[in-house]
Amino acid sequence: MSAATPTNVFQVDRQTLGIDWADGAKSQYNVRELRLCCSCASCVHEWTGEKLLDDGSIPEDVAPVSIENVGLYGLRIQWSDGHNTGIYTYERLRALDRTPEDS
Ligand SMILES: [Zn+2]
Numbered sequence: 001m002s003a004a005t006p007t008n009v010f011q012v013d014r015q016t017l018g019i020d021w022a023d024g025a026k027s028q029y030n031v032r033e034l035r036l037c038c039s040c041a042s043c044v045h046e047w048t049g050e051k052l053l054d055d056g057s058i059p060e061d062v063a064p065v066s067i068e069n070v071g072l073y074g075l076r077i078q079w080s081d082g083h084n085t086g087i088y089t090y091e092r093l094r095a096l097d098r099t100p101e102d103s
Pocket of ligand 1: 039
């Protein structure tokens, strides 16, 4: 079906989230960047796609407090700034990964 199926989701360190994928790829994300690209209705306008979130309002040291699976398709992250309405689908996470391929 899709390569966007994680086999492991883990915190590499406080600022870094790691995901291992079913096809063997490994991704790492800066957690603040993930927070800034939240696509929930309070961060991005539902109809216009305009970003409503003010990056400057997000603490430099924002970090996930908890990460839970949402069905089989994504993650819901509870953030240290209190935000928890964003769902990060695995497909989106996969697309966000800009880590160059090793091979
Ligand atoms: Zn949001």
